[in-house]
Amino acid sequence: MRLLTKSRFKLGLECPNKLYYTNKRDYANQKQEDPFLMALAEGGFQVEEYARMHHPGGIMIESDYNNYDYQGYHDQTQELLNQENVIIYEAAFLFEGLFIRADILEKRGNVIYLREIKAKSWGDNSFFVGVRGDIKAEWKPYLWDLAFQSYVVQKTLPSLKVVSSFVLADKNKKATVNGMNQMFRIKKGTDARADIQTLVTDLSSLGDFVLIEKEVSSEVSKILNGHFKQLVDKSFLECVELLSKNYKSNNFSSWAVDYSACKKCEFKTTSQDEKEGKRSGFNNCLKTMEAWGNVDFIKPNIFDIWDWRYDKLVSQKKFFKKQLTEDDVNLKSDSSRISRTERQWLQIVKDREDDLKFEVLQSELKKEIRSVKYPLHFIDFETATVALPFHEGRKPYETIAFQFSHHIMYEDGKVEHANEYINTEKGVFPNFDFLRNLKKALSGDRGSVFRYSSHENTVLNHIRKQLEDSTEVDKDELIEFILLITNQKDKSGKKVLHKGERDMVDLCKWVKDYYYNPLTKGSNSLKAYLPASINSSSYLQGKYSNPIGEINLSSLNFDTDKVWLKRVGGVFKDPYLELEPIHSEYADYDLDDLISSNEEIKDGGAALVAYAKLQYTDMEQFEVDAIKNALLRYCELDTLAMVMIFEHLQEISR
Known part of the structure; x- marks a missing residue:
């Protein structure tokens, strides 16, 4: 059964051609996600279980990932929804080739509360829609995902009202107990959605709630009504129709080459993939859409240019570095350093001339x-x-x-x-x-301290803020040390507000300013x-x-x-x-x-x-x-x- 799930819908919005390659064993995929590792790294399994505890009494629609029963999960959900009031975890809905599972779905009378749990933060500077009236880029995939869920639920339950919300980690809230993050554990090799070991049963022992629920029904409604567009200029319904039809029929979408999408394409082969006989979706797209021959894939192309921010080259059919001029990179020199555009031009020239110096x-x-x-x-x-x-x-x-x-x-x-x-x-x-x-390690002398990039400086400034709010007896001494070896800039990143006498030297900045190695x-x-x-x-x-x-x-x-x-x-x-x-x-x-x-x-x-x-x-x-x-x-x-x-x-x- 070829169903357009919410994860496939999200993938198709990145590029419709990807739906043709996904889950095909003969095509390489450099983003094969391991649910266990992702759950560990982002804390998603903890946040899900923690949120569920604040909506107790829910019924889990259990999954067997070795024998996934879409229709069966949908039927279980529909049976539960015959109740006047019910909470369901991982509720499943199947409608005309579309399939979704909802993190927490609550029915109260004739209202459905659809809650999507994300291990993503919400703070003072967070907002869904920008000043120009467009959805912020960081929230676009999440909101279209939730819109897809809301659409399938509404089509399945047309007589009920659907209220859509995110449940997020609130960066303004503080934990009121110790060890909260140790209360939820996961067993390796199991379904990260369901097989969570919760070490606490009393909600009060978790202290104050550190998540926040943000209703986004208005934003979702605008997506569903075609106010916001995706895939260049397509409405939500047009996107669903295109992606569902092509995935169900296993058709190649023949979607136009796009610089940013192709640059980030996961369907590329490594040398090991090629040894195993796997195919490249990236290559297939360029062969199909732009008539590339085998020799073209050997030529240095534009898709690996460092920090390239414009798609204009694709519209001009300039796919190869040998086609580019200084005007294409808007080359601007700097007498004291290698500028950003000079670095790009160096990469272009070195690659097309096969110059490794x-x-x-x-x-x-x-x-x-x-x-x-x-x-x-x-x-x-x-x-x-x-x-x-x-x-x-x-x-x-x-x-x-x-x-x-x-x-x-x-x-x-x-x-x-x-x-x-x-x-x-x-x-x-x-x-x-x-x-x-x-x-203790750095205080024996006044020698220069090196870091690589900004990470260490950012971390130390963060710890300084933690110290300021702490009751550590030596916090003044520790803050003084941080101020000695760090700098601090304003929100724009341009104005220096503080620079320590022993401010760390950024070795990465030296490399970017004075050295380019084509290797x-x-x-x-x-x-x-x-x-x-x-x-x-x-x-x-x-x-x-x-x-x-x-x-x-x-x-x-x-x-x-x-x-x-x-x-x-x-x-x-x-x-x-x-x-x-x-x-x-x-x-x-x-x-x-x-x-x-x-x-x-x-x-x-x-x-x-x-x-x-x-x-x-x-x-x-x-x-x-x-x-x-x-x-x-x-x-x-x-x-x-x-x-x-x-x-x-x-x-x-x-």
Whole structure:
């Protein structure tokens, strides 16, 4: 039975062609979601169960995912709705090829209350519709999802009124009890919707409600009535008709190529997919819609241009980098740095000429390097944000800093893995202990402190606000330390409100301002620049091809005979691929990609899922130890990677 479910409706709104590829085993899919991991990472299973407890007495429509019975679930729901008043969890509705399940559905007389639970935050600056009268981009997929649910329910129950609402995590509310997030646990390998272990039965023991219910019937009504459009200019009903018809008939929609949709398309093949004989939906679309031949897929195309914000190239049929001119990127130079458009143009020119040589603003980079003060400190944090707070007084989605690594580089070239910290103890709020250990690690001298990108600065500013509201006896001393090594900007991000005397140096900004390496394929991430730097640096190759015990490098997690660089097939292997995965069943890179789709989550997916596992699942001690040891090794490499990149920048600045 080919039914347009709400998840398929959402997928089709991204691009109707995707419906042709989804669930076909012969097509590769880089976004195959694992419900267990997503539930862990975003806290969705906790929020759902917590919300259900505030609507008690509901009846669950149980699922068997090995034998999914759409009609049976619909019939169970209809039977329950014969009652005057009833609450149903995972209510199911089937109407003319459309199928939905509702998180919490309540019938009171002739009114249906449709509640969609989202592990998404709501705060003072949150709103659904912007000043121009359009739905905000971040809420559009959620509101159209809820509109689809409301439509199917209303068509099934035409005599009843449907009231639609979101249930969200309220960032203005504080927990009034400790350990709320430990009250709901999930068993691995089970249906995350239903098989939740709730460790509390008395609602009062959970304290004040930290979620908020926001009715969106008005916004949903405007979607259903065609006020808002999707798929360029189609009304809701037109979208449903198009997607339902094509999915039911297994027809390719022949939807026009769109830059942003194609750039993010998950139906692309990796080398491993190609070895397994899987097909590329991305390739099929370009062959079908734009008559690309096999040779065209070898040519450098526009879909990987860094930070490209315009779709105009597609409308002009400029799909290949060789077709582009400086005017296409609106090239603007900057005498002191590599501008955004210069970086884009470098990527275009290097790719189309197959030029693998890096570019560097040598004198500007040299000036930055000469400005730092030894010994140099390189730090990296691992953090989490959870929907349900750990401690009394904490709010939903407050940052939790549970791990850091710290390398020191001395002026004579000695590199020391000096400190590390990790706290994954269940139900413990680690931030202040984390900060005390970081302060101790960095307070032995006045050397420059390096971070990679803005994450560490953001986390420390967040902890400062937590300290200001706390009763910690040493909070003034800790706040002073944070102010010393951080900066703070206004909401626009342009005006600096505060800059500490020892404000951290952003190594990523150095890279973006003064250095471009085509081996990164336009990415500026640490994990892209490490292998690119290694394969461009004779210095790094010569040094790190030797055991760490022989190169004046210490480690807290690796033996002295550890060798970081190994040549495979003419190139040096990415050191991250030398690590044992944090999760035996998933590659760390895959998890980073999997989790990155959730805008509430700001840090690496592999570490975040590991933290969630340690918090919310029951494991043997050997499993706990294995994950913690893997986290320590992973985070150590993050700061060593920063050291290596700095050494490479030193090398090329000379």
